[in-house]
Amino acid sequence: xxxxxxxxxxxxxxxxxxxxxxxxSFKSMATTFEKALDEVDKRSSPxxxxxxxxxxxxxxxxxxGVQGQxxxxxxxxxxQGLYYRLGDQWIPLAPRAKRRWYGNFTRSxxxxxxxxxxxxxxxxxxxxxxxxxxxxxxxKGSYLRLPAxxxxxxxxxxxxxxxxxxxxxxxxxxxxxxxxxxPSFSEKSTSGNAYDxxxxxxxxxxxxxxxAVQPILGSNAAGTMRLPGEIGVIEx
Numbered sequence: 714x715x716x717x718x719x720x721x722x723x724x725x726x727x728x729x730x731x732x733x734x735x736x737x738s739f740k741s742m743a744t745t746f747e748k749a750l751d752e753v754d755k756r757s758s759p760x761x762x763x764x765x766x767x768x769x770x771x772x773x774x775x776x777x778g779v780q781g782q783x784x785x786x787x788x789x790x791x792x793q794g795l796y797y798r799l800g801d802q803w804i805p806l807a808p809r810a811k812r813r814w815y816g817n818f819t820r821s822x823x824x825x826x827x828x829x830x831x832x833x834x835x836x837x838x839x840x841x842x843x844x845x846x847x848x849x850x851x852x853k854g855s856y857l858r859l860p861a862x863x864x865x866x867x868x869x870x871x872x873x874x875x876x877x878x879x880x881x882x883x884x885x886x887x888x889x890x891x892x893x894x895x896p897s898f899s900e901k902s903t904s905g906n907a908y909d910x911x912x913x914x915x916x917x918x919x920x921x922x923x924x925a926v927q928p929i930l931g932s933n934a935a936g937t938m939r940l941p942g943e944i945g946v947i948e949x
Contacts, residue, residue: 773803814842814857814946818868818928819938821854827872827881829935835928837944846946853929856888861921863894863949868928869912870942875903879934883913891917891924908939916949 765784767773770792773784778798786792795806820826821834834854845860857866872881885897894916903909917926928944 770803776803778803812843812845812860812946812948814846815840816842816848816944817941818855818944819941825938825941827875827930827932827936827938830933831931833930833932835930835942837928842946849925851888851927853927856925856927857944857946858923858925859891859917859919859921859946861919861924864917864919864926865914865947865949866917866926866944867912867914868942868944869910870930871908871910871939872903872936873908873939875909875932875934875936880932881911881936882931883911884929884931885913885915885917886927886929887915887917888925888927889923890920891926893917893926 765773765776765778765782767776767784767786768788769790770786773786773796776784778784780798780800782798784796784798784803786794786796792805794808796803797806798804816837816839818835818837821836823836827833832853834852836850837848837855837857839848847858848855849858850856866885868883868885870881870883875881880900880902882898882900885893887893897913897915899911899913901909901911913928915926917924919925928942
């Protein structure tokens, strides 16, 4: 037997094989056919397609699997994670890195000025991060579209010129297929021309279809954004 098929590795005789080796050649061919058919049968069964679950790597290694079948080690430790069957081994699947995004925001007209009443529309500008997270706009300013999953979103701002006993509010609102899982606003007062900071964060669940989050500022007195605000997103 000197030749095999490219996909399943099925053996077959060539013209150069001797007649005296024919019994061994046909036996080898039958064996490889049987192995391939057995693998196809297993793939079409529930046991052959569902993940193999083990509490530790040692148990998973002792478990047989079908080519391409997935495995999971559930116990805590360095071996915890996803595996796939290749040949007679379970190969670890490298985890995907958590996605991050960072940007700045200013008032929608480009001025570093907080409106004395009502909400202040914001324009968000990307500085770095995943291309899966994108900036869009509506009547209230910019918002971040989030892929499906859980995300920690935080916005922060330094401000000045707000008189004592007044306040600046920052809300982290959600849009469409997104929902905030915790309180999302904070308020801060300052005295005279001293400067202070304000931040808001939320854990946001997005459906990946239209889910988005939008930071909005509000105040009952005019003030200045000392620096462009910052907004960051981390995948949980």
